Structures are given as structure tokens and as C-alpha cells.
């Protein structure tokens with residue numbers, strides 16, 4: 001092609017505006033077609049074709065009948081739909097015109113509103129109270145069931161505070177339950193206290209009945225949970241290195257002897273009772289040598305009684321932890337959380353507790369334990385611990401609350417070592433007086449072990465606490481069973497059960513209902529106030545909870561206003577309502593009682 005021809009050639013390029021116009025037009029026409037297609041009756045995907053062969057003599061007649069049937073069905077459908085439409089319209093009209101219906105509706109809504117309001121007002125608190133009430137009842141029932149069903153009852157306490165983890169009413173309840181039951185005290189977690197301390201406690205507790213020290217296996221594995229495994233060349237100072245059980249052989253031989261002496265043909269049932277987290281389930285797992293019961297460092301893991309067969313002669317029954325109440329002068333957090341009877345996450349204010357723990361040992365002790373540098377205040381310690389744990393909140397601020405909770409958890413799990421001492425006077429004996437038995441009597445002979453040297457040697461061989469710092473704490477004595485009046489009357493007559501006080505704060509009481517813990521010591525170095533005023537502590541707070549409460553209150557206010565408005569409207573309608581008799585109603589004339 002010549003150069004001139006190329007120059008004269010018309011370009012095929014279309015301006016963008018025109019191109020878009022075309023695209024728009026195509027889309028519009030597509031939409032129109034779709035709309036029209038929607039208006040047309042849809043053809044069913046699978047239309048059944050009636051095929052009648054031409055040879056059929058009555059083909060025409062059959063086709064006519066089919067058509068007539070189809071028309072009849074369509075007519076019926078249309079009538080049904082029309083009737084339904086009319087009914088709906090009628091109902092809609094009636095709903096707003098009849099005074100009676102209006103009043104009914106208003107009443108219904110008001111009732112619903114009141115119910116809802118109650119739910120919002122104290123919903124969380126009351127529901128929680130109800131659940132707690134139910135669980136309190138069910139836990140007590142389970143405990144009673146275990147006591148009733150068992151021939152031998154093993155009461156488990158914590159070696160760190162054997163008196164503080166005993167319940168003064170348990171012995172009375174066991175005594176008053178039908179049948180002659182054997183009651184044996186198991187001092188578990190023996191590995192957490194120095195040997196001399198354990199010796200002293202066993203000597204003291206023997207005044208009240210048979211006592212057996214124990215160290216349950218804390219291995220997480222499912223099977224082959226080992227009993228003591230001797231390796232004389234190896235000394236295991238760290239309990240995490242070898243978490244074997246010590247005392248299982250002794251306990252098993254005592255139970256077997258009991259069966260033998262009594263010439264029992266059937267198996268005996270051994271109930272395991274005690275406060276939450278004393279290690280009841282761990283003892284069962286150790287005796288069974290496998291994970292038969294759930295175990296955990298949190299309280300309330302066991303929720304119902306559970307039977308575990310050890311052999312043809314012995315059946316163990318696990319029970320949920322006994323629910324106890326705190327003395328009136330004790331702070332709930334301190335009393336329950338430091339006994340591990342309250343989940344650490346439900347502790348409203350963990351700082352006073354953390355400070356309490358920090359006060360009990362020197363700065364150097366905690367520095368060594370957590371591998372942190374020296375600190376001057378609890379705030380600094382908690383901040384350093386939080387950083388060490390990698391717990392930071394928004395803006396890289398150390399999560400001191402999490403650090404405080406972790407410190408409480410360490411206290412409960414035994415990372416921080418502490419022990420108590422048996423009382424020197426007889427003041428605490430009164431609480432356990434019902435348990436005082438004559439050890440020499442034939443009744444308890446089977447479970448009285450005079451020589452515990454073997455057990456102690458095994459313990460010494462594996463766990464040597466002598467070079468570890470163990471804090472000395474004062475025991476506050478046995479706790480009291482928490483139950484309600486009905487249960488008291490139902491079960492054990494005049495047993496020394498303290499009735500539940502409705503005003504009593506519960507261990508897991510909701511945040512907004514809890515009274516603030518009163519600072520015990522004004523001159524205290526670790527003042528709660530001081531901690532709270534620290535900006536680091538102020539950062540977290542309960543902001544989300546406060547926001548939720550505020551939102552709920554706002555919602556409630558709005559609903560109340562709306563409801564009031566509705567009620568006023570109905571009242572207005574009622575005021576203007578007349579019977580339309582034409583005459584004015586006169587009370588004196590028309591309403592006359594003779």
C-alpha cells in the first residue's frame with residue numbers, strides 16, 4: 001500500500017465515552033430481558049409429559065380428563081391463597097383497632113419487659129447465685145453419696161497445711177452415716193514440705209485417728225503412671241524430673257489387710273473425700289497406675305462421684321471437693337484463692353494477694369525463684385515478672401495483673417514452698433474432737449502404721465527440700481462445711497454443720513457485688529491504695545466490664561421509657577373510650593345499690 005493510502009485510512013478507534021455508552025445500553029437491555037422473564041410463569045424444570053400412544057382408543061378422553069384435573073387443582077390453589085390473604089388482612093386490621101387487643105398486647109409486652117428487666121438487672125448475679133446454689137447442693141449430695149456408699153473413707157488433706165485443709169464436720173458426718181465406716185486421714189503432697197515438718201504433723205494428727213502420708217504421682221501421661229522406682233545412683237531433687245508416687249504400696253497393703261482380716265467375700269469401697277485440689281483424683285490415678293480421673297491445678301475438676309476399680313477386692317470412689325465457708329472476718333479472695341478453692345482467674349483483685357505472698361519471703365528469694373533482678377516494690381516485681389513471662393498489654397505495658405495471678409497460681413501449685421506448724425496448745429483440737437479415737441482400739445488397728453521410716457526414706461531419696469527456702473505460715477485451723485438449712489435437716493441432724501448465710505459472700509461472687517477488700521494494715525509497706533494509684537495498674541482495670549454494664553443500663557433505660565410511653569397511650573385510649581349510648585353516664589342515677 002502506498003504511503004498516501006495509509007494516510008487516508010480511517011481509524012477504527014472509538015472514543016471511550018461512546019464505548020461506555022454501548023456497554024451501558026447492553027447492560028440495560030439485559031436487565032430488561034431478565035425482568036420480563038421473571039414476570040412470565042416459570043416452567044418447572046421437570047415437566048412430566050403425558051405420552052399416550054396414538055393407537056390408544058381413548059386417547060382424546062384421557063387427555064381431556066387430565067386437563068380438567070389440572071384446571072381443578074389450579075383453581076383450588078388460587079382459592080386457598082386468596083382465603084389466606086384475606087385472613088391476614090383481617091388479623092392486621094383487628095390488631096390495631098380493637099381496644100381489647102391493644103390492652104392485651106400492652107400487657108403482654110409489659111410482662112415480657114419486666115421479665116427481661118429482671119434478667120438484666122440482676123441476671124448475671126442471680127443466675128450465678130442459682131448455679132452456685134445448685135452446684136453447692138449437688139456437691140454436698142455427691143459427698144454424702146460417697147460417704148454412704150463407702151466402707152473406708154480416706155480424707156485427703158494438703159501436707160502444707162493439714163489442719164487448714166480439713167473440714168471439721170467430715171468426721172461427724174462419717175460417724176453418723178449408717179454402717180461402721182473406717183476413717184483414715186491421708187496427708188498428701190508430702191513432697192512439698194520438709195521432712196521434720198511432716199514428722200511433726202503426723203505426730204500431731206495421730207491423736208485424732210490413723211494417718212498415712214502420701215505423695216501422689218503428678219505425671220501427665222495417660223498410662224503406666226509409675227509408683228516409686230528406685231535408682232540408688234540417681235538423686236532427683238527436682239520434683240518435675242521424676243513425679244512418681246510414694247505411699248501407694250503402703251496404702252494398698254493396708255486396704256488389702258483390711259479385706260483379709262475381715263474375711264470379706266465381696267469387694268470393699270473406698271471413698272476419697274477432701275477439700276478441692278488436695279489431690280484426691282491424683283491419689284486414685286496413682287493407685288490405679290493410669291489416668292482414670294481428671295486432674296488439674298484448678299479447683300472443681302471433679303464434679304460428680306466416680307468409681308474406679310483397682311482390683312477385684314478394692315473399688316475407689318472419687319468425690320468432688322467439699323465446699324466450705326470462710327470465717328466472717330476473712331477476706332474471700334485470701335481465704336479461698338490461697339487455699340486453691342477458687343479459680344485464680346475469678347479473683348477480682350489479685351494485687352493484695354500477690355503482695356501478701358511477696359511479704360512472706362525476702363526479695364532475694366523471689367529474685368532467685370524467678371530469675372529477675374532486685375526490685376524495690378511489689379509493682380516493680382510484678383512488672384519485671386510480667387516482662388519475663390512475655391505478658392504485655394497494649395502499648396507494651398507489662399501485664400501486672402497476669403503476673404499477680406501467676407504468682408498466686410505458683411503459690412497453689414507448690415512452686416513457692418510454704419508449710420505450717422501444728423498448734424502447740426489444744427485450741428484447734430476442739431474442732432476435730434469428734435475425730436479423736438483410740439488408736440489402739442481394734443476398730444482402727446488395721447490402718448494404724450507405727451513405723452513410717454520406709455516411707456520417709458523413699459521421700460528423702462527423691463525429694464530433698466533441705467536446701468530450699470520454705471516459708472513458715474500460721475495455720476488458721478479447720479474449715480467449716482458450707483451447706484444450706486434444708487440439707488442440714490435432711491442429713492445429719494444436729495451435726496456441727498454451719499448453716500449457709502444468705503448474706504455471706506461467696507468465693508466466686510460477681511465483680512460488681514463484691515465488697516472491696518479492706519486493707520489490713522495501714523502502715524503496711526505494700527499498700528493496696530498505692531498499687532491502685534500506679535498508672536500501670538490503672539491502665540487495665542475492668543474497662544470492658546464497665547462498658548458492658550453501662551450499655552446494659554442504657555438499654556434498660558430506653559426500654560423502660562418505651563414501655564411507659566405505650567402504657568400512657570393505652571391509658572389515653574381508655575380515658576376517651578365511650579359506650580356510645582348517646583346519653584351521658586351519671587353515676588348517681590345509673591349505679592345504684594340498694
Ligand SMILES: Nc1nc2c(ncn2[C@@H]2O[C@H](COP(=O)(O)OP(=O)(O)OP(=O)(O)O)[C@@H](O)[C@H]2O)c(=O)[nH]1
Nearest residue numbers: 189216277278279280281282296297300301302321
Ligand atoms: N507436688 C504434688 N502435687 C500434687 C500431689 N497430688 C496432687 N498434686 C497436684 O495437685 C493438683 C490437684 O490435684 P487433683 O488430683 O486434681 O485434686 P482434687 O482433689 O481431685 O481436685 P478437685 O477435683 O478440684 O476436687 C494437681 O495439679 C496435681 O498435679 C502431690 O502429692 N504432690
